[in-house]
Amino acid sequence: MNQSAKSLFLAMFLVFSLAYGATGYAKIQKAIAENAITTSSPDSSGDPLSGLASGQFNQIAETVSALALSDPDRAKSIVSALQTNALYQDSRHGLYLEKENGYADIRSGQKISLTDDGLKPVRINNKVRLALVTSTALFGLSSPNAATRLQSADTLYSHAIPAFTPKISAALAQEKDQKVKLAFEKAQAAAFLSETPLATGDNARLKAIAILKKSGGLDAHNILCRIAASSLESQSVKQSAKKAVSSIEFRLGFWDLLQNAFYGLSYGSVLLLAATGLAITFGIMGVINMAHGELIMIGAYVTYLVQQSIHTVFPALDPFALVVAVPVAFLACGALGVLIERGLIRFLYGRPLETLLATWGLSLILQQAIRSLFGATNIEITTPYWLAGSFMLGGIEITLNRLVIFLFAFAVLGALMMTLRRTSIGLEMRAVTQNRRMSALMGVRTPRVDALAFGLGSGIAGLAGVAATQIDNISPNLGQNYIIDSFMAVVFGGVGNLWGTFAGAMTLGMGDKVLEPSIGAVSAKIAILVLVIVYIQRHPRGMFPLRGRGVES
Amino acid sequence: MPVSMPSLTRRDFARIALFSSMAAMGGIIGSGKAFAEPKGEPIKIGILHSLSGTMAISETTLKNLMLMLIDQQNKKGGLLGRPLQPVVVDPASNWPMFAEKARQLLSMDKVSAVFGCWTSVSRKSVLPVFEELNGILFYPVQYEGQECSRNIFYTGAAPNQQAIPAVDYLLSEEGGSARRFVLMGTDYVYPRTTNRILQNYLQSKGIPAEDIMINYTPFGQSDWQTIVSRIKKFGYAGKKTAVVSTINGDANVSFYKELSNHGISSIDIPVMAFSVGEEELAGMDTHALVGQLAAWNYFESIDTPKNKAFIQDWHRFSHNPKRTTNDPMEAHYIGFNMWVQAVNKVGTTDHDKVIDAMIGIRQANLTGGVATMLPNHHITKPVYIGEIQKDGQFNTVWQTPEPIAGQAWSPWVPESKGLIGDWSAAVHCGNYNTLTHTCIGHKS
Numbered sequence: 001m002n003q004s005a006k007s008l009f010l011a012m013f014l015v016f017s018l019a020y021g022a023t024g025y026a027k028i029q030k031a032i033a034e035n036a037i038t039t040s041s042p043d044s045s046g047d048p049l050s051g052l053a054s055g056q057f058n059q060i061a062e063t064v065s066a067l068a069l070s071d072p073d074r075a076k077s078i079v080s081a082l083q084t085n086a087l088y089q090d091s092r093h094g095l096y097l098e099k100e101n102g103y104a105d106i107r108s109g110q111k112i113s114l115t116d117d118g119l120k121p122v123r124i125n126n127k128v129r130l131a132l133v134t135s136t137a138l139f140g141l142s143s144p145n146a147a148t149r150l151q152s153a154d155t156l157y158s159h160a161i162p163a164f165t166p167k168i169s170a171a172l173a174q175e176k177d178q179k180v181k182l183a184f185e186k187a188q189a190a191a192f193l194s195e196t197p198l199a200t201g202d203n204a205r206l207k208a209i210a211i212l213k214k215s216g217g218l219d220a221h222n223i224l225c226r227i228a229a230s231s232l233e234s235q236s237v238k239q240s241a242k243k244a245v246s247s248i249e250f251r252l253g254f255w256d257l258l259q260n261a262f263y264g265l266s267y268g269s270v271l272l273l274a275a276t277g278l279a280i281t282f283g284i285m286g287v288i289n290m291a292h293g294e295l296i297m298i299g300a301y302v303t304y305l306v307q308q309s310i311h312t313v314f315p316a317l318d319p320f321a322l323v324v325a326v327p328v329a330f331l332a333c334g335a336l337g338v339l340i341e342r343g344l345i346r347f348l349y350g351r352p353l354e355t356l357l358a359t360w361g362l363s364l365i366l367q368q369a370i371r372s373l374f375g376a377t378n379i380e381i382t383t384p385y386w387l388a389g390s391f392m393l394g395g396i397e398i399t400l401n402r403l404v405i406f407l408f409a410f411a412v413l414g415a416l417m418m419t420l421r422r423t424s425i426g427l428e429m430r431a432v433t434q435n436r437r438m439s440a441l442m443g444v445r446t447p448r449v450d451a452l453a454f455g456l457g458s459g460i461a462g463l464a465g466v467a468a469t470q471i472d473n474i475s476p477n478l479g480q481n482y483i484i485d486s487f488m489a490v491v492f493g494g495v496g497n498l499w500g501t502f503a504g505a506m507t508l509g510m511g512d513k514v515l516e517p518s519i520g521a522v523s524a525k526i527a528i529l530v531l532v533i534v535y536i537q538r539h540p541r542g543m544f545p546l547r548g549r550g551v552e553s
Numbered sequence: 554m555p556v557s558m559p560s561l562t563r564r565d566f567a568r569i570a571l572f573s574s575m576a577a578m579g580g581i582i583g584s585g586k587a588f589a590e591p592k593g594e595p596i597k598i599g600i601l602h603s604l605s606g607t608m609a610i611s612e613t614t615l616k617n618l619m620l621m622l623i624d625q626q627n628k629k630g631g632l633l634g635r636p637l638q639p640v641v642v643d644p645a646s647n648w649p650m651f652a653e654k655a656r657q658l659l660s661m662d663k664v665s666a667v668f669g670c671w672t673s674v675s676r677k678s679v680l681p682v683f684e685e686l687n688g689i690l691f692y693p694v695q696y697e698g699q700e701c702s703r704n705i706f707y708t709g710a711a712p713n714q715q716a717i718p719a720v721d722y723l724l725s726e727e728g729g730s731a732r733r734f735v736l737m738g739t740d741y742v743y744p745r746t747t748n749r750i751l752q753n754y755l756q757s758k759g760i761p762a763e764d765i766m767i768n769y770t771p772f773g774q775s776d777w778q779t780i781v782s783r784i785k786k787f788g789y790a791g792k793k794t795a796v797v798s799t800i801n802g803d804a805n806v807s808f809y810k811e812l813s814n815h816g817i818s819s820i821d822i823p824v825m826a827f828s829v830g831e832e833e834l835a836g837m838d839t840h841a842l843v844g845q846l847a848a849w850n851y852f853e854s855i856d857t858p859k860n861k862a863f864i865q866d867w868h869r870f871s872h873n874p875k876r877t878t879n880d881p882m883e884a885h886y887i888g889f890n891m892w893v894q895a896v897n898k899v900g901t902t903d904h905d906k907v908i909d910a911m912i913g914i915r916q917a918n919l920t921g922g923v924a925t926m927l928p929n930h931h932i933t934k935p936v937y938i939g940e941i942q943k944d945g946q947f948n949t950v951w952q953t954p955e956p957i958a959g960q961a962w963s964p965w966v967p968e969s970k971g972l973i974g975d976w977s978a979a980v981h982c983g984n985y986n987t988l989t990h991t992c993i994g995h996k997s
Contacts, residue, residue, distance in 0.1 A: 056727075057727050057950065058726060058727055123948055123950070125727065125844075125940055125948075125950040126728075126729060126819050126820050126823055126844050126846075126940065127726075127727055127728075127729060129819070129820050129844055130820040133820060158821070159820070218785060218786065218789035219789065221789050221790065222789035222790060222791055223791070224791075225789075225790045225791025225792075226791035226792070227791075228791070229791055252786070259782060260779065263778040263779050263782075266778065267776050267778070270776070364605075367605075368605055371605070371609060375613075376609040376610045376613045377610055377614075377832060377835055377836055378610065378806060378833070378835070378836020378837070379836055380835070380836050380837060380838055381838070382838050383810075383838055388813070388814065388841075389814065389816070390814055390815060390816060397782070397815065399778075399811075399814040399815065400814070401814060402778070402814075471775060471776075471807060471810065472775045472806070472807050473775075473804075473805075473806030473807060473836060473837075474836070475610055475836070476609075476610075477606075477607050477610070477773075480607075480773070481773050481775055512776075513776075513778070513779055516779045516780070517779050517783060520768065520769065521768075521769065521770040521771060521774060521780065522740045522769055522770065522771050525771055
């Protein structure tokens with residue numbers, strides 16, 4: 001009876017929406033609204049599970065949330081089945097869990113031998129996903145593990161579900177751990193404030209607002225903004241919510257400044273990494289290497305190959321493929337750099353225009369070669385677990401991949417400085433760039449030094465490529481994103497001076513990120529370019545020019 | 554910029570460059586030859602897709618697809634008993650070069666139809682050439698509308714076939730009842746026009762202007778930190794917020810990476826993308842993207858016998874069982890088959906006759922239903938909303954009950970209110986004003 005009523009209803013809906021669709025597309029919105037109405041009406045039948053087989057996302061979500069409260073044990077198995085696409089339905093609203101060998105009827109628990117034909121998985125969307133996440137968090141409140149309880153409380157804090165309030169309160173009453181208790185209080189306040197004001201008194205609401213105000217942050221901001229704008233709340237509640245919002249905004253504004261500074265530093269360190277190699281080949285050797293970006297790109301592809309081969313040979317080492325890729329990319333790109341220097345650039349010393357054209361041509365060849373070898377589409381490099389996510393430092397959110405790149409850029413710069421200052425090859429490099437003929441007369445093999453210096457610069461480009469895999473998409477065009485910024489950082493900082501490159505990259509990164517929030521990404525890029533042009537016109541040698549007799553006029 | 558300057562570069566270098574470009578072209582020619590069933594002078598088909606430069610990532614696939622379709626047609630006996638012959642050119646993601654190559658295809662190679670272009674700016678740059686030389690262009694990509702040329706057939710989605718249904722879904726209860734919107738885009742004509750249409754549309758749905766944030770980024774943007782943190786701040790202000798993204802294909806990867814690093818998942822702030830398809834997802838680590846949305850007229854995951862066969866053919870042709878299919882590929886499939894039908898109908902490849910015969914041609918979609926060529930040279934299309942899955946495919950969560958007719962001119966932009974395109978004999982005008990009953994005619 002119930003089911004026939006339901007199918008009648010569905011049929012009516014189908015006819016309805018078809019009729020609407022036929023009259024034109026502007027009516028679709030209405031059809032969706034109708035759809036929403038049919039689905040949001042609660043199921044009147046006695047069977048608490050029938051919503052799962054309805055094929056309507058709203059009903060599935062509601063059923064999951066209701067079950068999580070009324071029948072947690074059953075809900076747990078359903079939630080995990082939905083998450084792994086292991087819940088199936090047949091054409092007659094039967095529901096089955098997938099087991100190792102066959103299916104089990106969800107209502108009776110009996111094993112059933114079924115062919116796959118009549119079954120289709122119960123599919124989920126974001127609405128259902130939210131119900132799954134919050135239900136899982138609800139189960140987690142009573143976990144013996146404090147970390148799980150804390151995480152569950154945080155989830156219920158950012159996704160407040162009013163119906164969960166009693167369960168949270170019960171969990172709070174039993175909690176001993178101070179830290180978890182605090183998180184429970186916040187979650188309780190959030191869930192409480194999401195209920196309609198009629199159900200609760202003003203005083204309790206004011207207390208909840210105070211808790212959220214104290215905790216601060218965007219989740220609290222989100223809830224309090226809703227309260228402040230709600231027409232159902234009393235004046236005093238609204239007033240206090242408004243006050244709390246502005247207090248939170250003030251605190252957020254302060255942290256925002258620091259946050260932008262971190263963004264600037266992190267963007268600057270990416271520029272620095274990309275420009276360091278160029279600081280040697282262009283800054284010290286004077287070679288205009290338009291293929292620098294492609295060396296970065298090849299570094300990224302080497303990372304990809306390393307990851308692939310490690311994945312096939314030692315899958316257990318997968319998370320550390322990036323670490324292995326660092327020396328490999330350095331050596332591979334360094335060797336390629338030596339090859340380029342020996343095969344192309346050494347014939348062109350002293351002819352900057354021709355070097356520029358030749359290396360630009362080379363960059364096109366390298367791009368097309370990679371495109372023919374690996375295809376034009378992006379390749380996938382997985383982010384290891386130790387680089388994913390972020391942590392909060394005060395009110396600043398620090399993303400791990402950016403932090404690691406930041407440290408990596410400094411390590412590379414430091415290592416390079418040491419090489420130039422403390423090793424014999426570094427000494428020879430500096431000697432050759434200052435006075436080539438005299439170095440030759442002193443017994444330095446200048447061609448070898450040239451090749452090694454170019455190789456070093458290219459190797460560092462390869463390192464930049466390894467870092468780029470974690471923030472950028474890897475396609476043959478990758479290098480083009482970096483070449484202009486790299487040259488800008490080197491020229492702006494002062495050609496021939498590593499500290500100059502450092503200062504140039506950081507200034508450009510900071511400038512970009514400070515301007516971006518106020519004038520937009522496009523205008524920020526333009527503004528930075530204009531500022532650099534004006535600065536270079538006044539100080540053609542950049543921020544930190546080389547001084548002394550060694551400098552050519 | 555011209556690349557070859559032999560007087561300046563070394564001879565070896567020039568030889569390498571020449572060799573590599575020849576090698577790149579070599580694979581392309583020859584593969585079109587069939588088992589020589591059809592006889593007579595070949596019918597030439599131009600393929601105008603970038604095979605190098607930034608757009609190669611998307612367009613190379615379409616070139617290969619066209620070769621496959623032509624190959625299949627030849628195996629079926631060609632067209633009008635004659636073999637089809639592809640003429641592949643590489644406009645190298647360079648917009649003026651698109652116009653040059655289009656002119657070459659039409660006036661030197663005398664092709665019967667051209668399948669090509671991806672970006673709107675490339676289409677705008679070839680449009681005058683096609684109108685001057687009376688060519689036929691099939692354009693397979695979703696675009697901003699506001700154009701209706703007699704010489705172009707738009708087989709991709711117009712804004713009302715992708716953007717507006719997508720926003721409707723976000724507004725609906727199932728889609729999360731979003732009441733605050735971030736319209737993100739790369740800074741060029743397609744996102745700007747689409748966002749303008751959406752802004753007006755959203756306001757008509759009662760979303761106040763202060764709840765709509767519009768943000769543009771340059772091409773190839775890779776540092777999204779400040780932008781994502783702005784979105785986050787905007788999205789945590791009391792109303793359910795959704796992002797509508799017209800970010801150009803390639804820049805999406807780093808955008809999604811930044812979102813997931815900031816801990817924003819699809820249940821916090823869903824992102825509805827118009828330029829992210831199976832092809833783009835193939836290069837992404839999709840774990841953090843599960844639940845993010847895309848609106849298209851085709852998904853590879855839609856299970857129909859026709860789609861299955863198409864995917865199988867594609868795997869066999871590309872010798873890669875993992876190659877994905879995507880929406881613009883289906884658009885070319887529909888466009889090509891419509892053109893074949895039209896040529897068969899009039900018995901000639903004469904451009905004017907084929908153009909007139911195209912209107913009303915019907916071709917089955919791969920995902921079910923039938924596409925019809927409308928008098929405004931757009932086609933009817935079903936609209937699907939899909940959620941990204943772990944395997945890089947889409948799970949369809951919503952679809953229009955009926956195919957939707959493409960609108961060349963959007964009623965949501967004041968300047969084009971009341972305009973229609975109608976190339977049937979009765980009206981014969983690309984921008985007919987239904988309010989004043991006049992044809993505006995040529996105006997660029």
